[in-house]
Amino acid sequence: MMKMTPKRATLMVLLALILLSPLLFPSGYYYRVGALIFVNAIAVTGIVILTGYAGQISLGHAGFSGIGAYACALAPVHLGLHPGLAVFLGAGISALLAYLVGRPILRLKGYYLGVATLGFGILVSMVLNNERALTRGPDGIDVPDLGLRGLLKDWGLNLSNGEFWYFFCGLCLLLGAWLALNLYASPTGRALRALHGSEVAARTVGVDVARLKLQAFVISAVYASVAGSLLALQNKFITPDVAGFMHSIEMVTMAVLGGVGSVLGAIFGAAILTLLPQVLTVFAEYEQMVLGLVMVLVMIFLGEGLLPSILRKLRGKGE
Template structure:
């Protein structure tokens, strides 16, 4: 959802397929330990790298579009990722989903004398990740890149007139937001110890956008508030 703030709130671009990147991150944590022998922590990095590369390759053509056309193109990308995860049964186990190995940090903390329950650990760990992600996004806001993103949000023509490389900064925002989505998908999979293709589904993309918009798409803190409100309402 913080990635959506950077893409939509800062750069003014619409994406309805970001759950696809969350799916890549989630399945990286499930499949990389099995097929590559990677630790789940390294699988998070691998998923983020794959998502960044895909966002770069896909973003170059689709970010030439604007408005609803960009939204539809990104939606198609997300649906395509969902279909691959659902249909490649030999690798992903299809709609039945697949188990995700333990991250191992809770056991390490226990060895250090900090015995946390599973819920306590994940509240603390994801909270720390949220703070780091929010800190990066807030620092980006007032950086030269952040000012360029906000300039093209206001008017791409005006931004181009004052020397902003519109295509470059739109692509940067798309790649950064994809990495955020991938990491969030990885953390979700590791917390639940299970993942299914639904993590890359259309409704998850809509949920991510709703979380960001509910508290104000241009505000990192507002998006966090919106995510909290939507999560609480969903559980009632």
């Protein structure tokens, strides 16, 4: 019998949620919402690696999502690449940029680092808005179809557009969570957590602090890029808003809300913050106020994040 480790338990819970949630969907629209949750959760998992594991802050991570999204829009047209290969191109460009940008800015600490990463995100957003000849600016640009639905149909699996993207993005999230959990349990993950606790102490025991910071930044950039690509491919249209400042803030908020130190917690936060606007439409003009109030109350009374705080209270009652 396999031992039920925390990693296996997390992946089994996530797989069960992906497979069983459609049983509760009252209409096909909720497949679209579920796919959006999974895309946001992929990006937020990258924030967990950067902030939850390594203790570094990024306020411009949506810039990498924009790179991934526009790679899927532009590479098929200008380079003749299949949209699926464009996902890897966007991830590669994001990783390279994260490496080049991260080397100087990761020497900064605290809010200086936050401001530097914010500047990177704003720069990417400005390029996407202003290079109209290439990106069509604020009007947005069409994204070619991935083409996998037709292939699955040939194999006898006829899914609607919403169903396909729900299960495809769910599979991508499962893979991303598995990689993040493996990293957590690896020697590199332990070194990252030591770095989070104290850079001085980590350096004292031989941890290469600069290399690990850069590694976490590059990995998280790839997660954000893949999330941006998936968003572009399922919407078949993308605008520079995907790289905007507010999108970066949403990523960080999702991670902190659910529990930035936990992969499952961050996914939970992504689900809550994606679903809340759908639920709060009944409040019309008060939607943003109610959403803000919920977030403030969570931070005051559940400081570790929603999921870790709930689990800790349940364990306390069990004892």
